[in-house]
Amino acid sequence: MNLELRKVQIKDIVFDTESKIIDGVLHVDPKKLEELVMEDRKVKSVSFDIARPGESVRIVPVKDVIEPRAKLEGGDVFPGLFKEDMQEAGNGITYCLKGMAVTSTGPIVGFQEGVIDMSGPCVDYTIYSSILHLCMIIEKQDYVDPHDHEEVVRLAGIKVAKAIGELGFDCEEYETENIEWKTIGEKYQEFPDLPKVVYVYNCMAQGLLHDTYFYGRDAKALVPLMITPNEVMDGALISGNCVSPGSKTTTYMHQNNAVIRELMKIHGKEINFMGIVLNPLMTTLKEKFRDRMLTVRQVKMLGAEGVIISQEGFGNPTTDLMIVCQELENNGIKTVIITNEDAGVDGMSESLPDSVQEANAIVTTGNSNATVMLPAMDKTIGILKEVERVCGGNVTSIQEDGRLLLEIHGIMGGHNLQGNTRLGAVTI
């Protein structure tokens, strides 16, 4: 399996009468994009806006963040969503527009949508503050129910990201990254002396705004299975706009999964990266035990000596994280887990709702109950008032002078659980 990523750096986005990329500047014809989104009759209205790093702009409530990507050859990017037929992702040539995202906002679907500020303290918490956003403000027809609403927004975002990604085909300036993924047998043979490492990729599978899609299939209908880094980069996994904003694995975080990035860096040098097991996080205990069994079995079949488990969400998913870690350690497989903490606003509470003694190597992405005061912004893209209803916000969040008192939970990617942020916590 060979994937060539062609990374086109985007320096700015401007509206124009024609869509194209000139000297790293993305020109967008918003009318064309509106027509594309309005093809779905469940959409009542759509408009586009631009947010740039450093501007006094707040985007809220954000549903998904998507990096524009498109495939020149080797099938479709985001396979399994729009066509009956699909080809395995992760082969051929994929264009990625770096330094930007398509970001969906508009009236709230549920309570899991968050805030991105383009300047101020938010910049330290989330990588989204440092990229350009082509914001899609989308409204559904009145008759559309919440589940359809989520789907409408999700698919519109992906469609736009794909269309924008295709503009990369004409660019001659790009950076190339080749990702080669061999069979298990070849890997064994190639690096017999390096410790074999497997990545357990937890993803939410719990209903509205708590789902993940794999080749278009709802993760609730999956059991744990082996996947490849190549297909993850090609959009085989997309976000169902899951979980609280801080810990939400957006489509962008799937495409740019930080654990995969770091493991690929040392593959063949310090470790033998054997594979990924995708583990859906279900709601009931029986499903959790079944998924633990199947995850651990596949990790063992891959010959793992070491495992990193990344997380999505918290609360009942902490149980999945803990029991899989326990079972791996009991099988002699050295495990590191990534989690956030809910140690209370004052940091004085126990950090996790579930624990096992075997979880002796934990990376924490911070206490997400801690609050941060975000300054007033000159402009809001979306609807500020919705902050009162989202996870991490409440009726006292919006201050009279426009400042925003928010838990870190409320910042999109504020404590990303694939470890794509620098936030952590210490005991004092």
Added chain:
Amino acid sequence: MKKILFYTNQFFGQIGGEEFAYTEPFFKEGKVGPSNAMAPQLKDAEFVRTIICGDNYFAENIDKCLEFIKAQVEEVKPDLVIAGPAFNAGRFGIACSEVCKFVQQTYGIPSITGLYWENPAVEMYKQYCYIVETDKSAAGIRKAAPLIAGLANKILAGEKLGTPKQEHYYPKGQRVNVFHEKDGATRAVEMLLKKLKGEPYETELEISVYEKVTPAEPIKDLKTAKIALCTTGGIVPIGNPDHMYAATAKFWKKYPVEGDCLEPGKWESVHAGYDPVYANESCDRVAPYKVLKQLEKEGYIGELYPFLLTTTGNSTSVADATKFGQEMADDLRRAGVQAAILTST
């Protein structure tokens, strides 16, 4: 020049030994005893006053002693309070810690004491003030003085403190957010490499061992029992009149239930941790009031408590959840409820 108020006992205050343990608190201007060892290492700060109090007197008259401390603090207006160090001394350790806790809580004035790790006051007070690690006996003053003075200098200058380990104080147990140089994924891979090689590594979060809740004795006769329904599923009257949070609840609420069920359209879910669509169609799916009412009618249970006790379980801290549980239990006990069903999501 910053001002430090110093607290010590009869022995270190050079009054005398055990026979002076009932000495009432009094003060001397300037430094006395152990503060002499710390003073040369202070930058831009001085000991302005020393309070001396007998250990037994303090132990038996805490309120009176704190009144005395209060008057002193209000007169001197110190920037910092240092007490002891008390090493492994039991009564003196408590007295130092109590003084530190008092000034910290009442005035927000930072305070430092020093104790040996086995001193029971460490566990009792470490969350309220800085307790520097010391040796067992007074001979440890030479080691303790520069640590206390160093910490005092940093606090007074508003400098960022290092970790408890670096600063040699017992962790207060508070989780504080920090920004690392490297992102989480990089740290995870580095930790895994060390673990695989059998090299020492430090977990970023020590796992806690939770108190196991022992289930109560079963109800002997359900037919006469009064049963209550509680939920962490975020079920509230429609419109969310008390603004129950979607996550990280700070309170719980008790709502009267009229009729035989949580009537559709009159209740809703505000919980951010699950798909609320089906709950909103019928909140009985999360808090099955209807079923319990039916059982009451059939005589299977004696009586259903006609209220719903509710909160949002999503990302609510263990400490807050424990508090809510205790408060709910108090309410139910007062109402003569024998058993409760608590549903979660």
